Amino acid sequence: MPMTNTAVSAAAALDIDEIRAFLYAEARALDDRDWDTWLAFYHEDAPFWMPAWDDFDTPTEDPANEMSLIYYQDKSGIEDRVFRIKTDRSSATSLPEPRTSHNISNVEVVSRDGTEVKIRFNWFTLNYRYNTTDTYFGTSFYTIDTASGQPLIMDKKVLLKNDLIHHVIDVYHI
Template identity: 50%
Template sequence: MSQDYLALCQFLYREARLLDARQWDEWLTCYHPKVVYWMPAWGDDDCLTSDPQREMSLIYYPSRDGLEDRVYRIKTERSAASTPEPRTTHLLSNIEIIAQDDQSCTLGYNWCTYSHRYQHSDHYFGHTVCKLLKQDDSWQIIDKKIQLNNDYINQVIDIYHL
């Protein structure tokens, strides 16, 4: 395995660990200020929606400002859907480099998240494609498209589930 591949995997594992540890401010540093964070909905014809401006999305933040607002609400307990915060475990697999140059990289990977709250456990799973930009000696996510495969769920889906 190349050093680039290992560093990219480490970056994704770190982002997942920060979510599980609820280290929100550090987690936000994984994201570029101009990130597009999008989880499209499944349409009637079993295809994902393709335009977050005109079609339904499960989550859509056109910049990091939206993520920062969401984190603020979670941290200050201004989110009934997140109080108490669930305990989560994120698992990543099948990490693949789709495209790469000196300053950016596009990755695809499968994921599963286990979530526990109110003596009840749930799991969520899907596929993500994200583009990372090289920032000094690290990476930041500039674009993240999340496909939630089990979208018939009994609660609000949130950033810590993905």
């Protein structure tokens, strides 16, 4: 059923509490290892990018030509990663799966353009596995589209700020 102009306007007008609820729900899906629900947060064309830090303490800017810690061009790459996690078909898969707690703060609306909302927020994740708790922290930048009436992540950039990572970083760590 097509959305009316009123519905599009209402969808584009996500307030900060609705944006926070959206982010918390995505984090909960990761913490619960509810992979299918987590995937439903992403638009088919959504890139997922975590740049690396270069020798000048600056994040890389071009995932096609510079080092990235994680880069998927679109949702199909994220779906492939989830498939590997669910079926243990990856050497990077953690068994037993770690327990995580994602924590989000400082949610800001950076800009609004029609049905798209650009946001940034800080986060830290506690990760428990093999009697050890690791902490990851950083800043994320999302573009959320509300055109369909259901918010979807159109673009995700995660800036990991840890200097030392003890093992392979994965989508559930951030």
